[in-house]
Amino acid sequence: xxxxxxxxxxxxxxxxxxxxxxxxxxxxxxxxxxxxxxxxxxxxxxxxxxxxxxxxxxxxxxxxxxxxxxxxxxxxxxxxxxxxxxxxxxxxxxxxxxxxxxxxxxxxxxxxxxxxxxxxxxxxxxxxxxxxxxxxxxxxxxxxxxxxxxxxxxxxxxxxxxxxxxxxxxxxxxxxxxxxxxxxxxxxxxxxxxxxxxxxxxxxxxxxxxxxxxxxxxxxxxxxxxxxxxxxxxxxxxxxxxxxxxxxxxxxxxxxxxxxxxxxxxxxxxxxxxxxxxxxxxxxxxxxxxxxxxxxxxxxxxxxxxxxxxxxxxxxxxxxxxxxxxxxxx
Amino acid sequence: xxxxxxxxxxxxxxxxxxxxxxxxxxxxxxxxxxxxxxxxxxxxxxxxxxxxxxxxxxxxxxxxxxxxxxxxxxxxxxxxxxxxxxxxxxxxxxxxxxxxxxxxxxxxxxxxxxxxxxxxxxxxxxxxxxxxxxxxxxxxxxxxxxxxxxxxxxxxxxxxxxxxxxxxxxxxxxxxxxxxxxxxxxxxxxxxxxxxxxxxxxxxxxxxxxxxxxxxxxxxxxxxxxxxxxxxxxxxxxxxxxxxxxxxxxxxxxxxxxxxxxxxxxxxxxxxxxxxxxxxxxxxxxxxxxxxxxxxxxxxxxxxxxxxxxxxxxxxxxxxxxxxxxxxxx
DNA sequence: CTGAAAGCGCTTACAG
DNA sequence: CTGAAAGCGCTTACAG
Numbered sequence: 001x002x003x004x005x006x007x008x009x010x011x012x013x014x015x016x017x018x019x020x021x022x023x024x025x026x027x028x029x030x031x032x033x034x035x036x037x038x039x040x041x042x043x044x045x046x047x048x049x050x051x052x053x054x055x056x057x058x059x060x061x062x063x064x065x066x067x068x069x070x071x072x073x074x075x076x077x078x079x080x081x082x083x084x085x086x087x088x089x090x091x092x093x094x095x096x097x098x099x100x101x102x103x104x105x106x107x108x109x110x111x112x113x114x115x116x117x118x119x120x121x122x123x124x125x126x127x128x129x130x131x132x133x134x135x136x137x138x139x140x141x142x143x144x145x146x147x148x149x150x151x152x153x154x155x156x157x158x159x160x161x162x163x164x165x166x167x168x169x170x171x172x173x174x175x176x177x178x179x180x181x182x183x184x185x186x187x188x189x190x191x192x193x194x195x196x197x198x199x200x201x202x203x204x205x206x207x208x209x210x211x212x213x214x215x216x217x218x219x220x221x222x223x224x225x226x227x228x229x230x231x232x233x234x235x236x237x238x239x240x241x242x243x244x245x246x247x248x249x250x251x252x253x254x255x256x257x258x259x260x261x262x263x264x265x266x267x268x269x270x271x272x273x274x275x276x277x278x279x280x281x282x283x284x285x286x287x288x289x290x291x292x293x294x295x296x297x298x299x300x301x302x303x304x305x306x307x308x309x310x311x312x313x314x315x316x317x318x319x320x321x322x323x324x325x326x327x328x329x330x
Numbered sequence: 331x332x333x334x335x336x337x338x339x340x341x342x343x344x345x346x347x348x349x350x351x352x353x354x355x356x357x358x359x360x361x362x363x364x365x366x367x368x369x370x371x372x373x374x375x376x377x378x379x380x381x382x383x384x385x386x387x388x389x390x391x392x393x394x395x396x397x398x399x400x401x402x403x404x405x406x407x408x409x410x411x412x413x414x415x416x417x418x419x420x421x422x423x424x425x426x427x428x429x430x431x432x433x434x435x436x437x438x439x440x441x442x443x444x445x446x447x448x449x450x451x452x453x454x455x456x457x458x459x460x461x462x463x464x465x466x467x468x469x470x471x472x473x474x475x476x477x478x479x480x481x482x483x484x485x486x487x488x489x490x491x492x493x494x495x496x497x498x499x500x501x502x503x504x505x506x507x508x509x510x511x512x513x514x515x516x517x518x519x520x521x522x523x524x525x526x527x528x529x530x531x532x533x534x535x536x537x538x539x540x541x542x543x544x545x546x547x548x549x550x551x552x553x554x555x556x557x558x559x560x561x562x563x564x565x566x567x568x569x570x571x572x573x574x575x576x577x578x579x580x581x582x583x584x585x586x587x588x589x590x591x592x593x594x595x596x597x598x599x600x601x602x603x604x605x606x607x608x609x610x611x612x613x614x615x616x617x618x619x620x621x622x623x624x625x626x627x628x629x630x631x632x633x634x635x636x637x638x639x640x641x642x643x644x645x646x647x648x649x650x651x652x653x654x655x656x657x658x659x660x
Numbered sequence: 661c662t663g664a665a666a667g668c669g670c671t672t673a674c675a676g
Numbered sequence: 677c678t679g680a681a682a683g684c685g686c687t688t689a690c691a692g
Contacts, residue, residue, distance in 0.1 A: 005686085017664095034661085034662080048449035051450040051452040052385035052451065052684085052686090053382075053668090055382035056382040056668050056686070057687045058686085058687070058688095087434065090434045094440055099447065099452075102430050103430075104421065110424055116378060119376075121333065121378075121380050253613055283614055285590075335670085336669065346680075347671090348678070349678060351672085352671095383669035385670090386670070388672095665690090668687085669684105673683105675678100676678085
């Protein structure tokens, strides 16, 4: 059974293809009687317009690409944020009546594929989720003249973005620890080539400096193992520390383990605060205090920004505030 | 700067549109010299074929839809499996040179949208991820005559699927506990309207029956809270139990908490085994023994099944085996 | 308000 | 092996 076309519907309804098209597209300049007879035919035949034909002539696809650019073992893709972001974007696009093509760019090869696809006029715009500020994709895509919005700050100047207030979030964590009476507050950083990591470190540093305290810094790379290792090193270098701010939850979880092995009680001896508030943060023992990144809200904002860009609206960067979720570890 | 068309490339290369088309599509019946001059023009102009035009005439889109059908607070979407499945599918489709349109069906309204979209000839096939065997979508989509494969067993008879060996996984867990010398092994079930939940319960029951032991069953609904509550009830009903098999990890995590509060040591007093091996399973204290569902492999298998269906190949159901990941809790 | 006609950018028999 | 022509299924000025 072949799919019916506009022409078949028109014949059935006894009107022109133009009229059927107008009814289908909800134009108001159609006589009610024509409208009715067309709708009748549409229902009887189960007609649904062919997408490709429509896209070809309108030059729109009502489809947006979400490109997740990250190495296979990278930070974005493997962590729980992936799911939160993708789902929020999907929901928001559905509300806007758009479709989502998901593309992973995990290698140079797939990056090329993404560029080819984008160049093929399959989508109206691109939402880029890339953690590395140095990712070449934003610039490459933006060069194609297609609307591009980034889920993070990028090195490409002209790409609008939505970003977390990372420094503010770190400040939130440190202030909280100070209020709890902690005096020797260390931090475990992410990989410093990432914006996020640098900004969180800056927030930590500035807050301590403003209160006349010194920073105690250990380097991590956002993995659980690196958090455990950094914590070991911190305990060795500064046995008297009484608090740790980890730049993400995975490292905080690693730190918890090290503290447990070292016989330090959390939070009595050492308070721990993480960042991101991933699901696992509430499963640890003790449960983990964390800076909540409003991933879903950020995703929603990014979609709105992209839609605005496509419609020629404003494209000012959006900075998302964080909040602190206090649990047992601090 | 307008995108160049086939016609422009043909003019530049001094050949016909037909020849350009043939070169672009890698047909072998082209003279080398024509091939070269066309490729030259393609590169100079940065030509990429318009997808819509191509789709219209070929009646293929090289795009597959992944439909995740579940209530907003549902089991599939909110849990960590979502990300694993979506990523694995995406990778596999990329290898096959296909694109992925992701659709969430969280309400009747969005279900309708999905059906409309599928009917619009935007995709060549559908991979359906729905936990509820009673979901109306498989049947509805399959009725459209488009290739559909389900990530789970469904009530629609004619929809090929890939499923986990749930009963086998449960048996694995119970045998393991028996080998550890446990004698009073309880279970916490998932919501019994789900295939998964029933099959895991059956596996538990049969294994115990085969060894002459009785079942101790508490009902849960796959949430952490329900696991905690079921565990409380089990302890009350049968204070001497020495092991629990929870039908998923979230419930197992809830059970761990209840046991901790009740002063039972894990695994010394009560051994705990979960199912799914989500990421959080390795973060708990003690870390959780779990039946590993090979989600990525299952996703890969589902993609292969769908591609096979599209090509008119075999479409036999695939059953994925599980393995047990033994950690500290048992 | 309605219809006939052109055209979107490709692919594909069909001749040669 | 190559090219001219038809056609995929829509939308959209343009007349009326």
